[in-house]
Every structure is written in structure tokens, then in C-alpha cells.
Amino acid sequence: MSVDSLGSRCSRITGFYNIPLEERLKIVKEWAQLSDDEVATLLNFGNLGRKTAETMIENVIGAMSYPFAIAVNFRINSRDYLVPMVLEEPSVVAAASNAARMLRENGGIEAEAARQIMIGQVYMMKVPSPHYASMKILRHKYELLDIANSTNKTLVSMGGGAKDVEVRVIETRRGPALAINLMVDVVDAMGANTVNTMAEAIAPYLEKLVGGEARLRIVSNYAIYRVARAWVRISPESIGGRDVAEKIVDASAIAEADPFRAVTHNKGVLNGIIAIALATAQDHRAIEAGAHAYASRDGIYKPLSRWDLDSEGYLVGFLEIPLQVGVVGGSVKTHPVAQIALKIMGVKTARELAEIMAAVGLAQNFAALRALVTTGIQSGHMKLHARNLAILAGAKGELVDIITEQMIKNGKISFDYAVQLLKNYERTST
Numbered sequence: 001m002s003v004d005s006l007g008s009r010c011s012r013i014t015g016f017y018n019i020p021l022e023e024r025l026k027i028v029k030e031w032a033q034l035s036d037d038e039v040a041t042l043l044n045f046g047n048l049g050r051k052t053a054e055t056m057i058e059n060v061i062g063a064m065s066y067p068f069a070i071a072v073n074f075r076i077n078s079r080d081y082l083v084p085m086v087l088e089e090p091s092v093v094a095a096a097s098n099a100a101r102m103l104r105e106n107g108g109i110e111a112e113a114a115r116q117i118m119i120g121q122v123y124m125m126k127v128p129s130p131h132y133a134s135m136k137i138l139r140h141k142y143e144l145l146d147i148a149n150s151t152n153k154t155l156v157s158m159g160g161g162a163k164d165v166e167v168r169v170i171e172t173r174r175g176p177a178l179a180i181n182l183m184v185d186v187v188d189a190m191g192a193n194t195v196n197t198m199a200e201a202i203a204p205y206l207e208k209l210v211g212g213e214a215r216l217r218i219v220s221n222y223a224i225y226r227v228a229r230a231w232v233r234i235s236p237e238s239i240g241g242r243d244v245a246e247k248i249v250d251a252s253a254i255a256e257a258d259p260f261r262a263v264t265h266n267k268g269v270l271n272g273i274i275a276i277a278l279a280t281a282q283d284h285r286a287i288e289a290g291a292h293a294y295a296s297r298d299g300i301y302k303p304l305s306r307w308d309l310d311s312e313g314y315l316v317g318f319l320e321i322p323l324q325v326g327v328v329g330g331s332v333k334t335h336p337v338a339q340i341a342l343k344i345m346g347v348k349t350a351r352e353l354a355e356i357m358a359a360v361g362l363a364q365n366f367a368a369l370r371a372l373v374t375t376g377i378q379s380g381h382m383k384l385h386a387r388n389l390a391i392l393a394g395a396k397g398e399l400v401d402i403i404t405e406q407m408i409k410n411g412k413i414s415f416d417y418a419v420q421l422l423k424n425y426e427r428t429s430t
């Protein structure tokens with residue numbers, strides 16, 4: 001282990017990325033006094049495989065598995081889907097499946113994703129006469145598009161590529177800056193790499209054209225053109241009656257009126273969306289950053305979905321969210337499980353994946369609101385929690401349900417109580 005001159009543990013480790021994985025693990029083992037069992041746990045690469053793990057990120061010392069589950073019952077755009085979900089939170093998959101069952105009985109969910117436009121940006125500073133310069137850039141738009149498109153002939157041959165340019169002058173605390181946005185149809189890729197390359201390619205041309213210095217050349221994760229929408233119409237009888245429907249609309253209105261609630265409301269939407277993003281190895285940070293910015297686009301943080309009663313008394317729900325997802329390239333291609341997830345959904349295009357994600361986000365939101373305005377969220381959570389404890393305590397087969405129900409009935413949900421119940425049951429049955 002590395003120690004500094006005072007004998008303290010030192011995290012300054014040169015060339016950590018260059019040494020073999022086992023060496024790195026040895027350093028961390030000593031640092032944290034990991035046991036041999038803990039080291040063995042880290043070294044279990046599961047279905048990712050060591051080679052893939054090491055090619056995905058730097059300084060790898062192991063891997064970490066999450067459960068891979070299937071949400072059932074989904075009917076989206078008149079097609080049935082099994083939806084893979086990866087996450088750590090109990091109840092989400094069950095809630096999504098339950099909501100999807102109710103929604104399919106009402107004809108299913110409709111969804112539509114827009115053209116897959118990502119924005120690549122160049123920010124320039126010290127540009128003389130920035131407003132004049134922005135006109136000049138627009139006059140040379142086609143040269144810029146040609147330079148950008150020369151970096152990715154394959155994308156262009158598929159009908160994608162850089163399509164348009166926008167220029168704004170923005171005021172920063174370091175003086176005026178030019179923001180040049182390149183609109184790129186990335187077709188089936190998430191597109192960050194594609195547009196980063198394009199932004200870097202056009203920057204020298206821009207500097208030559210208008211002077212000044214390019215500072216940042218990077219994708220914007222505020223993917224406002226890459227919006228996916230999902231909507232449903234549900235008969236109140238099928239979800240517990242008019243009263244429940246009215247209360248769901250109340251919950252929607254509360255979220256519109258108060259950001260404290262809107263954030264949690266949107267977290268529920270993202271529960272479903274990010275679970276699919278993880279199963280398909282998407283850049284979920286990009287999705288979350290984009291979604292929250294979109295929720296604030298009017299200057300106040302708002303819910304991404306809305307629920308109303310229509311003139312015939314049906315509950316209607318609508319979700320709009322920017323989704324930057326891909327089905328080719330990046331970790332979607334390298335992670336073997338992501339490929340399986342796409343195969344389970346039978347998804348071939350980024351657009352279809354975005355439509356499924358939006359539909360699941362809406363269903364997840366519906367499930368949360370319905371639970372919140374009826375039994376409350378904890379009863380479902382506690383049921384699953386009790387079940388997990390029963391299994392952890394060693395219950396098997398039908399005993400899992402028996403122990404779970406007893407814990408709930410007696411209002412005592414704990415590991416110790418599960419063990420005690422199990423012991424009692426084993427004693428009385430022998």
C-alpha cells in the first residue's frame with residue numbers, strides 16, 4: 001500500500017490504470033482490509049465477463065450485478081411487449097406490470113418518438129462583433145454541415161447527419177459568447193460520440209471564419225428535439241371508480257403547482273424509464289439530466305406527465321420526455337445483456353426503444369399515483385419487504401407466503417421476527 005511521508009494511507013497512485021487488475025485489487029484489498037471472500041465477490045464478473053468489463057471503463061477491480069427482471073402485460077401501439085428492467089428498488093417491476101395490465105384492458109398505451117435529433121455545440125469566446133459574426137456563420141451554414149457530415153459518411157448514407165445550424169449570442173460573466181448548435185439526426189445511436197466528433201471538426205473552421213476561440217465542443221444533453229410522447233385513456237371503473245380517477249387528477253394538479261411534489265412525481269416516471277435504460281446499457285445520466293432540464297423549461301420545475309378527466313369521464317394521461325437512447329454502438333453493443341434486453345423487446349430502432357420507455361414511464365407514474373391516492377405506497381413496499389425478509393430468513397416454497405402474511409397480519413416486519421416465525425413453524429410441523 002502507498003503511504004505518504006507521515007505514514008498515512010495515500011490515494012496518489014501513479015499508473016493505477018496500467019497495472020494488472022489483480023495488482024489493483026491487491027492495493028484496494030490492503031487499503032480497505034478486504035477479506036478474501038470480499039475480494040472473491042468483487043472478482044465475480046457474472047454475465048458481463050472480465051474482458052468486457054475491462055474494455056468498458058478504466059481502473060476496473062471487479063463487477064457488480066443487479067437483478068434483471070421482466071415487466072409483463074405491456075401493450076404499446078397495438079403490440080405486446082415484455083419489458084426488461086434492471087434496478088435495485090422493490091415494487092417497481094410489480095407496479096409497472098400491474099399498471100400495464102389495467103392499461104391493456106383499456107386498449108393499451110400509445111406512444112410516438114420524434115426524429116432522433118441530437119445537438120452538438122461549439123461555444124466561442126473573444127469573437128469580435130459577436131452579433132455580426134453569428135450572421136456570417138449562418139451564411140456559411142452549408143459549409144459547416146459539409147464539414148460535420150464528412151466525419152460520418154455511414155450516418156449520412158442512412159439518411160442521418162448534420163441537418164441544421166443555430167447561432168445565439170449569450171452573455172456570460174466573462175463577456176459575450178457565441179453558442180453554435182449543430183442539429184444532427186443520429187438515427188439509431190445515442191449520438192454523443194457522433195456529435196462530439198462533428199463539433200470538434202467544425203470548430204477550427206468557425207475560428208477561421210469569425211475569429212475568437214472555441215472553448216467547448218461537446219454534445220448538449222438538453223435533447224429538446226428528441227422528445228418521446230406516450231398517452232392513455234382509461235375507463236374509471238377499471239381502476240377503482242370515478243373517485244380514484246378524480247384523486248389521480250388531483251395528484252397531477254398538485255405536482256403542477258409545487259416543485260417539491262413534481263420532483264418525486266418525475267422520479268416515479270424515471271423509475272420505469274431508467275430501469276429499461278440500465279437493462280439496455282444506456283447513458284442514464286444523460287436521460288436524467290435531459291429529463292429534469294425539460295421539466296424546468298418554463299422556468300419552474302413541472303411534472304413530465306399530466307392526468308385529466310375527459311368530457312366522457314375517462315381518465316386521460318399524457319407524458320412528454322426527451323429520450324436520448326441508442327440501439328447501436330457504445331455499451332449497448334459491448335454489454336452482452338443489453339443485446340439480450342433489446343432482443344426480448346424485439347426493438348430494432350432507437351425510436352421504438354424511446355416509445356417503449358415513454359410508455360413504461362407513463363404506466364409507472366400511473367401505478368404510483370393510483371397507489372398513493374388509495375392504499376398509500378407503503379403497503380405494497382412492506383409486502384415485498386416482508387417477502388424478502390422471509391426468504392432471507394430461510395423460508396422456501398409455500399412457507400415464503402405463509403411467513404410473509406403472518407408478518408403483515410401481526411404488523412411486525414423484521415428479519416428477527418421472520419426467523420422466529422420460521423422456527424415456530426418448523427417446530428410445530430415436526
Ligand code: MEV
Nearest residue numbers: 264265267268368369377
Ligand atoms: C418511489 O420510488 C416513487 C414514488 O415516490 C413516485 C411518486 O411519488 O409519484 C412512489
